[in-house]
Amino acid sequence: MKYLFLVLIWFSGVVLSNAQENNTKEIDSLYKEDHFYAGVTYNLLDNKPTDLNQSGFSLGFHLGYIKDMPINKNRNVAIGIGLGYSTNSFNQNLLVNKDSTGDFVYSIIEDDQTYTKNKFSSHLIEVPIEFRWRTSTPSEYNFWRIYTGFKFGYAVINSSKYEGDLGRLKYTNNRDFNNFQYGLTMSAGYNTWNFHIYYPLNSIFSKDVIVEGKQLNLNVIKIGLMFYIL
Template sequence: MKHLVLLFICFTFCCGFAQNDEANTVIDSLYKEDQFYAAITYNVLHKVPDNLKQSGFSLGFHIGFIKDMPINSRRNWAIGVGLGYSTNSFNQNLLINTNENKDFVYDIVNENTYSKNKFSNHVIELPIELRWRTSTASDYNFWRIYAGFKLGYMFLNNTKYDGDLGRIKHANINEFNKLQYGLTLSAGYNTWNFYAYYGLNPILKDAALSNGTTLDMTDIKLGLIFYIL
């Protein structure tokens, strides 16, 4: 009998503690999601001229902060506006060099004539997103779909070639479009999220191959994005 009484007292105490703890737990009705992000992408050149090919891994790294602004009472719909930085490389067989007049010229070269040939850029980005998720203030494992638009300012670009013509490097080429913009989509569950970027304007402006073919190529980025509160 004594054991039953002690068990009842312990049970009552534990229940009372649990109820008190639950009562003292305040669910944040003003919670926000996914303030910081980091992404890694494989970069693909799109709308390329004939015989222009990519080789190796063309990678992109992206980090930034997005201000999450819910637009409904449940807070599963939101607008996101942020600021970020990305660096991207494109390994391919387009040689960017200068002629005797110091003008930049563009030629497609044989892949067997070089060991390295790429151009890279560094971009300050302004992402804008419409966000939908299944999260709550206490559930951190949820589905999300974020669709948006990203505006970028390319503040630095450079090219590197190492091959039969020697070592060739150039930086801050005027023909690179400083303004870059495109559509974005990220979707997934919990930690693992697919990310895609589709560039809407050309990487280069007023640039053409020696045979007169205009270089109107854009970029597509595919990879993974990770969000942090």
């Protein structure tokens, strides 16, 4: 299903881009650009404890709408403010469990322990704010762009899942997760294909989470592709 979603994103971007190229219509001197976006990222955990490792693919999918507001006469510089949705998964060896009192406890899964699944995931509502520069004109639909900005997100759902020697463990809306996530963003590229990076400014977990005697300051860098659609 994930690979199908990737293909659909790519296909929709190419089709809409070609449609724009082939469409002949009256030139709009008050044009705006790139209202919708769709993207896929690889989620790279940063500030990990020594023994915490990622495994498999940790992916993020991103969709949303951005209101484009040009701020110069040529309309190739703009401010963008939007609303979007993001789902992210993280496959790794950090076990999330509960003790006898019902409190969450965290530990690194040992090498001699067998498990088939161990991940946590999140679903966020996001507000991207971008400063946008591009080489577009009222009649040119293929252009270079550099969009930098800030993204604020709120996790409406978080969950952790484990399947292995300890059985099946699943927890939803863990209070130790930071529901508020924010960081810096940049998208740059030509036409449909754009490199995208998100650099976090806060941790995935609260300051109360301790692993191996130290505070867990785990955060996530997201690197991938972003598709902008008029």
